[in-house]
Amino acid sequence: MTPDADLGYRALSLLGPRTVARLARELGMPQSRVSRALDELVAAAAVRPVPAATNTGYRSPGALVWEAVAVERVLDTLRQHRMPAPALDRWRRHVMAATELGLAALARASLRRWPTRSAARQRAASLIAAERHEHLAINTEEVFDAEATTAALPLDRSILARGIRLRVLGLPPSDGDRYTAYATALGHAGGMYRELSALPLKVMIFDRRAAMVPSDPLDLERGYIEVADPEAVQALAGMFDRLWDDGTDPRDQGVPPIELSTREQALVRLLAMGHTDQSAAQELRLSVRTVAYTMRNLMDRLGVENRFQLALLLGAAGAAPRPPRHGTPGSTTT
Template structure:
């Protein structure tokens, strides 16, 4: 029986792609695009989600990069370790409750507009952030922070901090594998029930999704002063009740062998190439990686890369194994 991944916070596209891989076997992103009739960009985002959740793994298919579904009985325990299932109607209710009373239908001309797609929203957010001078507020409701999201947001966030803009972010409690460490200089708190995905720029402009379950539907950009002030109050109320994230402990320490292996793998080398370059057997490389993943309680190499990157892992001088 193929589980419904949507119950555990994954998108409908991720669920569809997982089912296609489970029923049809390994496939490339291009083939999946044809089979499920979804644009290749959305298929790639779905694969990002599935990799982060440990639900797919790389598979060889000729010279093309392909993906295979992890067996349902293996991913069920991983899904159960995620946050409690979110009922779809709850998300809508929280979103609607947060914007209730804003009276968007009464907005004056030019004070409210809709950006019709995810790409248009990202471009506009970059413009608004570039003009920001004082404070950036954000609520991130995603449970899985994908590489696509990080690649789009990191340059913008770093530029804000470099200009001295105060950045406060709210997110779901860190669940290890899918948690993105806050950037140095930003302020971050965590809460279980977040009202809506939101960005507020200098308390003058607010941006939030048209559809809380489909970010591809675009966003609203709101400039009406009173409604923006109400959204700031929503943010502040959650912020005051939210918890500080756990204090990071001692840096994660890798042995020289572990450090060498993960460094070479990060450059795209295969296990065989890593073994050859380090003068090790392939079995030693595989065993070392498996031991490291077990130690860090992760299930695949993508998750391992996230944990190591967040921890800024360093080698232990003078140790050999």
């Protein structure tokens, strides 16, 4: 572990439960460094928040108080599982966001745990069914598997079909493909989607009245926590709004629309079907020279060097039809 995390754990073990502010003061360290150390300790299950019932005697009752877990249990955990760096970063972001929003300090009556992913999905469906105005979601997955997409899209479409505003924040795909299946399908259905390079935690917010966050950001099968406390839900919604303002629509960064003249459209369609310049000229009652000139002018206008590059660009922009498959009606080859 880092030296700061090691020092923080030893201090809590020796001095007893402390708030971040008090621990920073006693160690002579900035609170930001102490907070990062605690994030690392939480990820390693080396510290835990003191139950609300025993959190007394502090001038700031809402401040979170941390205590050290017995060293034997910590060592057992570290021996059994060393968390990889990307997973640890995800844990840190999740814990930092939850701590800053005060979720861990909420009374137990304000929280409800749904212990499995399936149960959480059923609860989310019931909350969605009761929505009237707005649905917000942050997805921290870099890749949507088939199961997740299949589960998400029907709910999204049902939201949009009832005239409810739907906004989703996600991460850029890990393979660099800006057009993920989920994002594309959501946009076609009328939802709004933006991306950020880093997101603090996965969350769903229902009409700004309730929210659901994962129990464990590294294992969604362990279910979700439902938050009903108005102040906490508003804090989560405020976080979403700030992130949304910083996000970008991946479709705005894709290939710009390409407008073709009537002649260019007809010529591109014929060439995509497998015609040569000569047969295309005969179909359109043009000279072969006019066909060649039209294609050269189009390549110069779009900044490509050859017809292969032109075909790729037109196909990506949706300005050219897909060539027919081999052996299908209308194809030129068998």
